[in-house]
Amino acid sequence: MRNPDHYLQHLYDSVKPAEGFEARTPEEWQAWRARLKEQFVRLLGVPEGRQELAPVLLESVDCGSYTRERIAISTFGPLTMPAYVLIPKTYDRERGAVIAIHGHGYGSRDLVGLNPDGSEKTGDDPGYQRNFALELVRRGHLTIVPELLGFGDRRLAEDAEKGDSCYRLSTNLLMMGQTMAGHRVFETLRCVDYVLSRGDAAPDRIGCMGISGGGLVSAFAAAIDERLAAAVVSGYANTFQASILSVHHCIDNFIPGLSQLAELPDLLGLIAPRPLLIEAGTEDPIFPVAAADEAHDKLRAIYRQSNAETLLAYDRFEGDHQISGKLAFDWFAGIWPTREVQHERA
Template sequence: MWNPDAIMENLYHSYEQKRQAQQGQETADQTRERLKQGLAGSLQIGMLEEDELRPVLLERVEWEDHIRERIEFGTVLGFRVPAYVLIPKGKKGPSAAVLALHGHGYGSRQISGLLPDGSENTGEPDSHGNYALELVRRGFVVMVPEVIGFGDRRLVEDVKDGKVGNSSCQALASHLLLYGISLAGLRVQEAQRAIDYMLSREDVAAHSVGCFGFSGGALIASYAAALDERVKATVLCAFPNTFKGSIMHVRHCIDNYLPGALAYAELPELMGLIAPRPLFIASGKQDRIFPVATVEVAIQYLQDQYAEAGAAENLGFHLYEGKHEVNGTQAYPWLVEVMEKELSGR
C-alpha cells in the first residue's frame, strides 16, 4: 500500500492534463514557441559559453572510396572533442554533409568501420550498422564526433583495466547536475558546435547539413534538429517513442532524462518541432527498449503535425523486422534524395 506506483501514474496524468489545458488556450504558433523555449531551457542552450573551434588535424588516411580524417575541435567549458571526418573520393565541389551521432557502445569508431583500437573492422557490422561508412559511400561528407561519456571521452576510472564499450554517463550526468547542467544539454550543444565546424569546411556546401542518429545519438539529433534550423534533414533511428511508453517504462541510461520536460511536452511534441523540415523515423518492430506500439503513437502525432504544416511529404518512416539496431535500407536513399534536393536549391 505504500509503494509509489499509483502516485507516479497519477502524476503523469496530472501533468498531461495541465499541458492539454494550456495548449487549449494557445494558437499553434504560440504552442510551438513555448515548446521551443521549454526545450532550450531544459537543455540550457545559450547558457554555456562557447569556446573557439580551433580545429586541429590529427591524422589523414586514404581508403579506396573515401578519406578519413581524425580531428579535434573546441565546444564549450573547455572541452576538446575528437571526431572522424569521412570524405568521399571523386567529388567535385562542395558536398552535402551529415552529422552522424553514435549510440551507446564504444564510440565514434563503432559507426566508422573501425574496431575499438582504431584498426579496420573487416567483419560483419554490429547493431550500429557502420552507418557513417554507409553515408560517406553515398557521397556525403560525414562528421562523427566522439560523444562525451563514450570511447576516448570516458572518465579515467571507466577506462581502467582495458574496459571497452562501457560509458561514463551515470557519473557525468550526476556530477553535471550539481552545476545545473544536464548531460543531454551538454551533448546537444556539442553537436551544434560540430555543425559550426562542418559549415566552416570548404568541402561542405552551405545550407546542406543533415543529421543521422541512432539510439542515444538519435536523442541528441532530435533535440539539436528541433532547435537548430541549420539541420535540413534528420534521420532518427531506434529512439522515437513517448516518454511514457519507453523512457519511463523501461530502465534507460540516465542520459535520456531531460529536466522538466513533462511540464511542457511529451517526446513526440519535441520531435514535432523539426516540422516542416524533412524527418525520417526508423525503428525495429522487436526493439524491446523502444516498443513499436508507442513508436506508432509518435509517428501518428508527427503525421498530424506535418499534415497541418502542409509538409506531409517531408515525413517518412520505416518499421522493420529487427531489434535495437540500425536498418538503413530505406533511410539511406531517403536522405540522399532529400539532401540532393537541398543541394540543388529545390
C-alpha cells in the same frame, strides 16, 4: 501495504504537458513552435564558455573511395571533442553533409568500421549501429562523426576500462543545474559550425542521423537548430511514458521538468516542416513499437498542420534495437536532388 507502482501512474496522469501540441491553424502552430523551442532550450541548458573551434588534424587515412580524418575541435569551456571526418574522393558539395551520431557503445570508432583500439573491424557482424557513417560517405556525403561526451576517448580517467562515463558525468551535471543531453546536443551543433567553416558543403544541405542515445541527440539538435535541414532518428522516436519512464534507460536520457513541458512526439514535431525520417524496429525492447506508432501518428498531425506531411517518413522494420538503413542510407540523396549550379560568366 501497496507498492508505489500506482503512484508513478498517478504522477504521469496528473501532469498535463504545458506545450502539448493542440494547434488548429498554421498561426497557432507557429506560436506553439516558438514557445516550445524557447522553453526546451532552457531545460536542456546551454553549456557555458563557447570557444573558437580551432580544429586540429590528428590523423588522415586513405580508405580508397574516401579519406578518413580525425580532428579535434574546441566546444565549450575546456572541452575538446574529437570527430571523424569522412570525405568522399569524388565529393560534390551539393551532396550535402551529414552528422552521424553514435549511440551507447564504444563511441565514434564503431560508426566508421573500427574496433575500440582503432584496428579495422573484421567479420560479418557490424553491430547494432551497422557502420552507418560508412554507408553515408559511400553515397557521397561529407560525413562528420563526433565522439559524444562520456564515450570512447571522452570517458573519465577512472572509467578507462569501462564502457562509458554516463553515470558520473550525468549526475554531476544534474547537481550543477545542467544536463548531459544539453551538453551532447550543443556540442553536436558545434559540428554544424565546423561544417560551415569548411566551406565545402552546401549550407542548406546539412543533416543529421543518430540511433538510440544518438537518436536523442539527432532529434533534439534538429529540433532547436534550423541549420540542420533534415534528420534521421533511429531507435528513439517514441513516448516518454512508454519508454524512458517505463523501461530501464541510462541516466543521460533524463532532463528535469521535461514531462511538464511536452511529450517526446511534441519535441520531435519541432523539426517540422523540415524532412524527418524515423526508424523503429518491431522487436525493439526499450522503445516499444506500439508507442513508436503513436509518436508517428502525432507527428503526422504536426506535419499536416505545417503543410509538410509528405516530408515525414517512417521505416517500421522487422528487427530490434538497430539501424535499419532500408530508407535512411539513400534518404538524404533523395531529398537533396541534383540541382543546377549557376556559374558566373567570365
